[in-house]
Amino acid sequence: MAVSVFAPASLANFSVGFDALGLAVKPVDGTLLGDLVTVEQAEGENNLKVVGQFADKLPLAVEDNIVWSCLHLFNEAMADAGRATEKVTITLDKKMPVGSGLGSSACSVVAALAGLNAFYRDCFDEKTMLKMMGQMEAKISGSLHYDNVAPCYLGGLQLMVADEHIISRTLPDFKDCFYVMAYPGIEVSTKAAREVLPENYRRKDLLSYGQNLASFVDACHRQDKTQAFAVLQDVVAEPYRQSLLPGYEQARNYLLAQGSLAVGISGSGPTLFCVCDQEERAQELARWLQDNYLQTELGFVHVCRVDDLGARTLKD
Ligand SMILES: Nc1ncnc2c1ncn2[C@@H]1O[C@H](COP(=O)(O)OP(=O)(O)O)[C@@H](O)[C@H]1O
Numbered sequence: 001m002a003v004s005v006f007a008p009a010s011l012a013n014f015s016v017g018f019d020a021l022g023l024a025v026k027p028v029d030g031t032l033l034g035d036l037v038t039v040e041q042a043e044g045e046n047n048l049k050v051v052g053q054f055a056d057k058l059p060l061a062v063e064d065n066i067v068w069s070c071l072h073l074f075n076e077a078m079a080d081a082g083r084a085t086e087k088v089t090i091t092l093d094k095k096m097p098v099g100s101g102l103g104s105s106a107c108s109v110v111a112a113l114a115g116l117n118a119f120y121r122d123c124f125d126e127k128t129m130l131k132m133m134g135q136m137e138a139k140i141s142g143s144l145h146y147d148n149v150a151p152c153y154l155g156g157l158q159l160m161v162a163d164e165h166i167i168s169r170t171l172p173d174f175k176d177c178f179y180v181m182a183y184p185g186i187e188v189s190t191k192a193a194r195e196v197l198p199e200n201y202r203r204k205d206l207l208s209y210g211q212n213l214a215s216f217v218d219a220c221h222r223q224d225k226t227q228a229f230a231v232l233q234d235v236v237a238e239p240y241r242q243s244l245l246p247g248y249e250q251a252r253n254y255l256l257a258q259g260s261l262a263v264g265i266s267g268s269g270p271t272l273f274c275v276c277d278q279e280e281r282a283q284e285l286a287r288w289l290q291d292n293y294l295q296t297e298l299g300f301v302h303v304c305r306v307d308d309l310g311a312r313t314l315k316d
């Protein structure tokens with residue numbers, strides 16, 4: 001039996017929720033923006049094959065690929081649960097650029113663990129899976145944050161809650177919005193982008209942070225788009241990270257002047273996101289970003305909607 005699981009890209013932080021908000025996204029043109037993992041029974045030993053557009057951006061040694069760590073973690077959990085495991089071949093189709101701010105490592109982690117769980121006929125429940133995913137994401141970025149793995153696994157707009165038994169709750173999102181995601185084609189490591197953040201914040205910023213996040217969550221529940229996007233301002237990460245993103249400030253100013261509802265850094269960057277509620281306008285701004293924000297031939301721009309499904313098994 002072979003099982004294939006696709007896990008979508010995500011926009012972490014959403015400007016107002018550093019480590020606390022994340023949105024799963026999918027391109028409107030049907031492009032599979034995310035990683036695909038296939039798990040099948042193997043004759044001899046466990047093994048990992050890596051294919052796809054961004055395979056060559058990953059470490060050469062399988063032991064250094066986070067998917068390999070996911071297999072070990074999953075097998076340990078199976079042993080702890082008194083369940084037998086089989087030897088497997090895992091194929092990672094690495095469709096996501098690394099260090100992109102689109103939750104690339106989360107896509108691999110979620111697709112691998114969800115793929116293994118599907119292979120073993122859903123041995124573990126959603127919360128157990130999410131905890132394992134958080135553990136693997138922390139191994140890569142140096143700190144535990146669920147704002148990529150939760151939306152990637154569960155879909156939609158996710159709010160991380162301060163209760164380890166719940167971890168994440170789905171917030172009502174804005175169904176008529178388009179998210180233009182512009183990846184410039186350069187790498188910014190999440191670890192490095194966390195290191196540029198200050199240890200302490202000014203009281204003024206702390207107050208703005210709390211008020212913006214609370215106002216955003218309230219606006220989501222009331223479906224008040226005007227309020228939601230008016231408070232979408234990042235006082236925690238963007239001021240310190242934007243110098244890592246060539247052309248970010250100019251692009252942001254242009255996009256806001258053109259009527260975008262909001263503009264921000266996706267995850268730790270370098271991907272920029274911009275929100276519109278008209279598809280035509282989103283496509284126009286996507287063309288502008290294509291011409292003005294990309295730095296290398298690896299860059300791309302997608303007009304996206306919210307991905308409500310999260311990780312899913314793909315049929316042959
Ligand atoms: N399957 C994988 N997918 C993505 N990154 C991986 C994977 N396996 C190992 N890595 C390593 O993990 C790090 C991921 O970097 P990070 O900046 O967190 O990426 P992203 O923000 O895109 O998730 C890189 O050093 C990369 O080489």
Ligand SMILES: N[C@@H](CCOP(=O)(O)O)C(=O)O
Pocket residue numbers: 012013018019020100101102103104145147148190193194237266267268269
């Ligand atoms: N909250 C994290 C999110 C990192 O997202 P990624 O897509 O860049 O991995 C942070 O901002 O550090």
